[in-house]
Every structure is written in structure tokens, then in C-alpha cells.
Amino acid sequence: MTQPGINPYTDPTARRAFLDREARLRQLSEVETDFVRLGDMPDLARWLDQIRATGGCAVPVYLAGHTTALASDTGEILRHYTTATEPNGRLAVRCRNRRASRCAPCSREHSGDTFHLVRAGLTGGKGIPDSVRTHPRLFVTLTAPSFGRVHRVGACHPARRGRCEHSGRHGCGSTHPATDVLVGQPLCTACYDYPGHILWNASAPVLWKAFRDNLYHHLAARMGVGRGEIRRLTRVSAAKVAEYQRRGAIHFHAVVRLDGPDGPASHPPSWASTDLLLETVRSAAAAVALTLPWSAAYGDGRLRFGTQLDAHPLAGSDGGRLTDDAVAAYVAKYTSKSVESAGAVDRRIESLAEIRALRVTSHVRALIATAWRLGDLPELRHLRLHAWAHMLGYRGHCLTKTRAYSTTYGQLRADRADHARTLAGVRDLYTDWDDTTITESAWRFVGTGHTPAEALLAAGIAEDLAANREIARQSAGERS
Template structure:
């Protein structure tokens, strides 16, 4: 189920582009702009407050005799902000390979097939990002709970949740709440009283006093900004971002060595499985959130997922992983900008934050950790205040402002990227040098996102009856489709499609609520719930 980004009651915002034939392209979703001049509000009805061009295109589409067919045709991408339009032919063959029918997109509404963009970032497409988040949620849940999709029950497996951060590259404005209120539920963006930022500090060689007596509030624009731009090691930070995937690879290899030593000491075989996501801090550097599960090994079937031996405790597992993070460090490739030497790549010296999952009396349970990790897959660099698609020779002059912290990070990526060993820094300058995937995992931790998407495809094509699916059907349908355009043809189409998706979702939720109320009433009356 997708998530609508368009309110049922139209609001007054700005118009966003919808593709090559958009009515306007001046802002952001939900494609509604304040009108100018007198208008007949009563005549506008449900589109009151929208731009006249949106109203005109929406009315034209709704008055078309084929409007019901069009609405059903775009249903799969109705909530998407930038749907992809595909054109071509679809061939249907029989079991012997003989062609039975050919469907041309020219005979379809708008002459194209609408499919969601599938972008994971909520700032680009909230609807598709919500689908990505939910898929990740179920992937992680299956890796912790098991007993679905061919995975065995995993309740006896021990697991830890850790957060690995980067080292300091210079003092920045920060917000630390040492004691939260009793009713505080948001530990990262609460309104509790924060500590003084930097109560003590010296004067740097550039004449800047490295102290701040403020108690920053959540969302303060100063958070993450260096106390002195010239003292801050921008080059070291972008290189660390660049090397973070390699640092993680070496760390997880070291963790395997520590687990082998632990296993030999107790005469058992151990295997680790993990999933991790990255998150950008306000200062523009990433840190990892990882969930590591400990498995045993069956002597007769090495690929089987079995619980770890009871002799291995949670504390032993946590100590072995923590030791790997402390030991792992290396020097990057040399660079002329660093006097011909490389940078030391290691984890931060503030220690590794490790929490046990589903431990008796522990802080983290399965539901909390699954939702916590899944929410990060829809985020990118928005927390830093800058969200770019790509940096090139022209845009680097605009975004690489030397008077700002983020501008210096982008400029550092561009300048250091001239070296052949660091050319990927330019490729990922819009992410301050980091080019890793948002989510990585061990093969045996859980199923894949592709598997979950395939299951959703089966559910949709069988209209909720997956047991009727035949894998041979995929061999009988041949798609010859090509890219036509991106976005809705008009802002009116976007308004109608997204509103229809929101109404359908509201009806579905109302049905679930009514069913829950009925079951609750029967239970209260003493009747069996299944009656």
C-alpha cells in the first residue's frame, strides 16, 4: 500500500512540475498554488484554492467519457509523485511458445503504461519511499523473527544493535540532553533542556574563540556547524566518508576472526549475519546502524541456519564485536594534498554504542529496532540542509561556497577528486564523498528486497489469491516496453490520481476499523470472535 502525499482538502502551496507537459513547474508537491484575482469559489468546489491551470486540466480529464478507464489504468502509480510512462507492446504466448495476442500501449489511455518511480527518498517521492520503508521493515523483521519465507524460527538467536560513528574532525555546535523528562518520547528531537554547547574553549590560531555558551534547541541552524571553518578538517571528513564502506568491510572481517577465536575457545562454530544502514549526521558525515545476529553451524549442513550454542552468551558476542571495531584501522591511499601521505581511517574514539536485542530487561525489542532501522532508508542528506542530485563543473561553483561548511565539503570532494585514486569523490560530491548503498546485508540474514517485490507482484496480479499463481506465467508474457516520459501529463491528472489513491486507502482503513470494532463488540458480548 502506498502513501498519499496529497491532502483530500486542497491546501494553498506551490505548483510542482509533472513532466514534459506540466501545467507549471515552480515548486513542490502537491501541485497547488495560490490564485490571483477574484474567483468564483463556489463554482470551484473541491478544487477551491488551486491554480486555474490545475482546475482546468482536472476538469477536462474528469469530463472525459474515458475518465473511469483512465483512473483504473493509473491506479498502480496513482500516489507516485513522478510516475514513469512506458510505451511499447506486450505479447502473450501459449505453453508452446506460439503468440496468442499482442497488446499495444497506443490503445491504452494516454498511450502509455504508468509505473511508480520507486525512489527510496521521501524528499523525492513520499509514496514510493513509504513502500521502500515497509519492504525494509519486513525484511528486517524476517531476519530477527523468522518463521516466514522459508526462514526457520529465530527466537533463540542472540542479536545486538550497534551504532558506529566517525571520529571528530573539529569542534562543532551540538545539542546534548543528559537528562530527559519523564514523559519525553523523542530522544533525538525533544524539547528537553539541553546542556551548554561548548562552555570552555581556547582561541584558535585564526582568532576564533572555540566556545559556545548556548543551549541549542532541536532544529537550530547552528547545529553541526564548525566553531571555526578554517580549523575544521573538511578534507579528512570527505575522505573518511569515501573510505567508510571499505572500513566496514575490514571491520566485519575482523569480527569474523574474533568470533572464530571465541568459537575455538569453547569448541563450537559460529557465524554472524548482519544488516546495516547509514545515516547522515548534521555535520555531513555518516554513521552506521547495524543489526548483527549470531548463528551456529550444523556439522552436516553448513548452509542451515541454526541457533548458536548455549555456551556463548550475549556478553561474549558483544565483546567480540566491540574488539573488532577497536582493532580495525588503516591508512588510505596517499594524496598530494596531505603532503603525499594518506589519511588514517578508523572509527570514532567515543566508543561503540551496543545494545542487546530482546534481552531480558533490555532496552530494545524486535518491534522497536525494526522500525528504527527501516525509517532511515528513506533519508539522505536532508538533515544537513542540502539535498542535491549531482555536482558537475558548473554547479560546483554554486554549491561549493567556501564561506559555508557544506560548501567546503563539496569543494573538498571536487578538489581531491582530481587524483586518480580519489576520482569517486567527484562522483559522490553531492553526498559529501559517501557512495555506499543505503542498505547492505549478509545473504543468509533474510530474504532480499527483490523477493519481497516479487511477492507483491504476485499478490496484485492474482488479486489477493497468490495460491493461484503459476511461475510459468512469467514465461508466457513478453514485455517490449521502452521509456516514454516521467511525470503526469498535467497537474490536474496528478491531483485526480493522488486524491483517488487517498480515498481508496481511506475506505480500506475504514473497513479495517469497522471490522476491529465489530470483533471487539462481539468479544465484549461474550460471543466467539469467529462467529
């Protein structure tokens, strides 16, 4: 930079320095040039504060606007904030993407919220009474059926003589480590039921709903009451997370709890036991069957859950095979993962040509292409398979819960924001607002993401925060 008051176009020395600097900038890489820009930013410290507040978010959302709180009786301004004084006139907020592949800092926060959401439904807290830990509770895993033999971890399918009608092998005979790329790949792609696989993934949310409805029906049958009466006697509360297996099929991990008719605050009937719930879960899952509309493209059949159903009683925090905290952590772990765990992509597909260019296994490519082709069928348009081809047909949420199971993500975020305001000493400006307070806000979206240098700084901030958390965790462990 030239000194103030010196014109680089008339002063020879200043002009030479100016031209030398411009030449050096042209030689710098894009990242280095961006670092120079950031170094010249007068309010760089404030921008860094914003990125620290987002936890080092990899893809922050930038907003511009203002918020003003007024006393309705006097018109006094209680609080006013505007982005006009912020760097570039905007404020960075978290992207809140749950996928670790897209934003590790935000996915970690989402996983933490999921842990507390699931744990509150098991042990109480967050507005849920502690008595829920005495209710019948199960940890259930519902799997997809077989669509064809695939390579599996450990001792794979025993090698057998002969081949299938497509000249593919009937068995493998190898032992695969967990990191083997063959795990989850079909032994014979021609034998594999790709349409059935995609349609199962696409119908998985409907199958889950049918399972929940069946729970009430089977409970009513066992107790000898009508289907309408059973809902006045007990309530099934549940939270489930979807996980992709290595073969690309969805399966569900779920916490299932029996409450009284008024939800977690009421005790279930005396006849509601863990053993009864265990038997009902097994029979309800086995009875689920969804009929597909007939088409020559995929045949006629029924969609069901797989035979590998696991259901285990929860032992609380005092021991046993599964504890409340372990289950909550297990469920929370899967909310940061998505279809990339099956080797697919986490962005939408726009055309068949894009599918051919994807850097994925032949199995995943076949699944995505099958979803795209099935999306062209009129009778399957309601499944929107073009939009969800990158998700291998699955179009449901990662985690869902019944209304009465526990708290909500929105409430957890509100509590965290309230805690942050308390630490900042401004909580009194946000609380106790009622009809005597008027809030005027106007916000607009102005951008998203980082420049190359900003991305490196944000990643460094995220690493520093993670290191600080690890140091704090270790210190807490030593004190205990």
C-alpha cells in the first residue's frame, strides 16, 4: 500500500512500489491473494469473532438486516442491532447442516442436540419427567430384506460349485476386513434386485408408519380391546434414526417406549410390561406389508422389513447390555452420517450424464441409475425418485420422533441461545417480553460460504475449538 497523500501516478518512487506490488500479487496463488485481501480488511478481527461464534462453520450463511425492541407504551428503544457496522454489512450464522461431509462443526452440534433429545426420552429432563425411566423401553433395529447376495465383513458366503444363470458366483469363500471395498457389493449384479432395493428405500418411511400403527393394533389384540380403545389406555412413543448399510439399503434404529394415555407424564397401565412390548414389536414388524402398483418395469410384489430384527430392553444407567447413555450416543452418531457411508454422493443428481461421471462403485452407480429410470414411470412420480436418486431413493428425514417422546431441536437451540445470552450479560433484554414489548425485524439473505483464505481460517478455528474441548474433557476426567 502507498502512504496516504502520495499519488502513485505522479510520484516515481511510489509508482514503482505500486507496480512492484501489483506484479507480486499477480504471481500469488488464489489463496495467497485472498489472504492479502483479508490482511487489508480493516474489520478482520470482528469477522474472526463472527466465525468463532459459528464454531468455525464450513459454509456459513450471511444475513443483512436489523432487529429493534421497543417498549409499546413509551416507544423507548430497549435494544437495537444492525449489520450496518459489521464486516461487509453482514452477519455470519451457522449453516446447521447435520452431515459431517458438508460441515463438521455444525454436524457435531446437531449430534449433540440429538444425544440430549434421545436421552431426555429415556431418563427424563428437558421437560420430560424422570419417571419415564420406569416405563417399558426397547432399542429396536429394523432392517431391509435381501435383494441379492452381497459380500460381507468377516467370513463371506462359502464358495460353492456352479454358477448362477448369469455365470456369476454363488459364493465367495474369502474373509473380508471391514475396510474392504468389496463389502456390500453384489456377488452377481445381474441377480441383484435393483428396482426392489430402490423402491424399498423410497417406501421405508411408509413402512415405519405402518409398523407404528401395527404396534397399537397388536397391543389391542393381545389385551382384547378395540383399536380405538387401546389409544385411550396407552401411548407408543418412539424416536428413530435412519442408517445406510454398506450395500446401500436403509435400516432403522429406534427407541420405543410405552407411556400412559397422557404421554410421558402418565404411567402406563399395569399390564404394559417390557416383555409384552418386546413380543408386540416382533409381531408388528413381521406383519408389515406394502403392496406396490404393478408395472412391467419392476414386477409385482410386497415390501416388508427384513427378518433380522433386533429388539433389546434398556437397562437404564446401572448396567446391563444397553444403557440409556450408550443408546443416545449410538443414535446421535448416525445423525451426522448420510448416504456417503454407503459410498454414494451427498448432492443431488441433475442428469443421467452426471451419473455416468460419478466417482462411485459400479453397485452405487447402478442404484442411482435405477432410481433415475424408475422416476420416469408415471405410477411412481409421487416418490420423486429423480430428486432423491443421490440418496438411493430414500426421501425421509434422518431422525423422526413422536410428538410426546421428548423435547424438540427448536427448544434445544432456544435454550442454548438463552444460555449464551446469559453468559454475555444481555439476557434481561430478551426475557420477560410480553404484550408491552414490540420487536421489529427485517432480515435478508446476502450470501453463503467462504473464499479460499476464509475457508482455511475457519477450518483452523474449528480445529482450535475441538482441541480446547478435548483438553477440557481430559481435565474433567482427571478431576473426577
